Amino acid sequence: MTSVDAEDWLRALAEERGDIDRSSTAERVADKLRAGVLDGDIKPGQQLNEKALGDVLRVSRNTLREAFRLLTHERLLVHEYSKGVFVRKPDWRDIVDLYAARRVIEIGALHRWPNAADEVKRAVQEAVDLGLASAGEKDWTGVGTANIRFHQAVTALAGSARLDEEMKRLLAELRLAFHVMGDPRGFHEDYLALNQQISAHLRRDELRAAEEAMSDYFDRAEKHLVTGLRGE
Amino acid sequence: MTSVDAEDWLRALAEERGDIDRSSTAERVADKLRAGVLDGDIKPGQQLNEKALGDVLRVSRNTLREAFRLLTHERLLVHEYSKGVFVRKPDWRDIVDLYAARRVIEIGALHRWPNAADEVKRAVQEAVDLGLASAGEKDWTGVGTANIRFHQAVTALAGSARLDEEMKRLLAELRLAFHVMGDPRGFHEDYLALNQQISAHLRRDELRAAEEAMSDYFDRAEKHLVTGLRGE
DNA sequence: ACGGTAGGTATTGTTCAACAATCCTTCAAT
């Protein structure tokens, strides 16, 4: 074994360590539940029974409750005192609130473009490229994740891990709204061209134009979702 | 009793309901601990012993741990696996991250001034007035809370409860940093005039000027804190 | 004196079981 090998081994170990630390039972349970909620297997409004779920997942009620708390903080579940936890069911008011937040954060982040690191700037265009490639292969869920990645990349322009976290939560909550209104196929595709346009503006340092395009995006997407949820 | 009275009474009752629902033991414990941390009675870096604290507060370890989790999500405590929970001790990197987030959110919110409701707009000036009044009475902690309220009012221009929540967390975290560097007296007073200036710009719809004044504020405050924390 | 090792103590991680408090449903009475 050469010393290079040894170094590699140590580095690999260090990478894995994050997974090891994350191995709390509650977090693994939370991962399972999160996937179920975001994939729509557990439907918005549905109650999560502690005993029943605990029996299925083979964990104690205490551990399960901790997982609930994690997801409650991510706004995927809501807790009603003495009643239990339910999958969040966003209504149109939530959408209005959410887009008010997105408008501020993402447009604010756009303004930080001149100060952003090159690597972060590049990630914006890469998300656009990924979306185009996915569309070329008619991989529509791929287009959806690329769209989300685009907006995360824009947020990352600000250079704040805390802001990135919050945006992650907001986008996850948005995904819940899709499930409420029956996840309209082709929702994300409409905005593919718009993302490309925004990215192009940015690379030319046309902040004003990028901001307006983004603002346009928010107006249309919000209206789309609000009208969709009004019908519920 | 007229029907108007009955309606008023019902409305008042509905307002109180929030307090009733909040009666979980863990949340009350969290409230106590939060106050202790934010007031500086529990110092940054200090460990919170489960058994000792549980005995003092007369709650079980399980309940106490739940309170810990709540405060960990608020970033007031940090959890180290198998070691316990400690009061967060922000360093200069945290400050950089925090101010990156504040720059985006607050300046982004500033841009929503034309769209904000009148009542929310008024709250901005009211926070300034409160600060001036407190300064007149040499109530320096009052000046501090007024300053915080000012920035919350600016954030509220966006009209998003989610954003308001996040800002509350960011400002609470910032307060921790003050305790780390020994809470320099007169920190907030310096920025009293600046707030007044920003508010004046806003009322005249001079968004550009308001933004620059705010940006200036962030630059100076960040530098102040970073240099202060570097010495630790 | 120094570094390392082994062992003991204290603390945290996790689960379980029990009981109290609360909610929801059902059903009967007016």
Next chain:
DNA sequence: ATTGAAGGATTGTTGAACAATACCTACCGT
């Protein structure tokens, strides 16, 4: 139809038990 009470189901909270880990200390060999 509304109210009230009983009952069952679910959640809230606690205490205890044991495992896993970290921390401290005394000891040992060099």
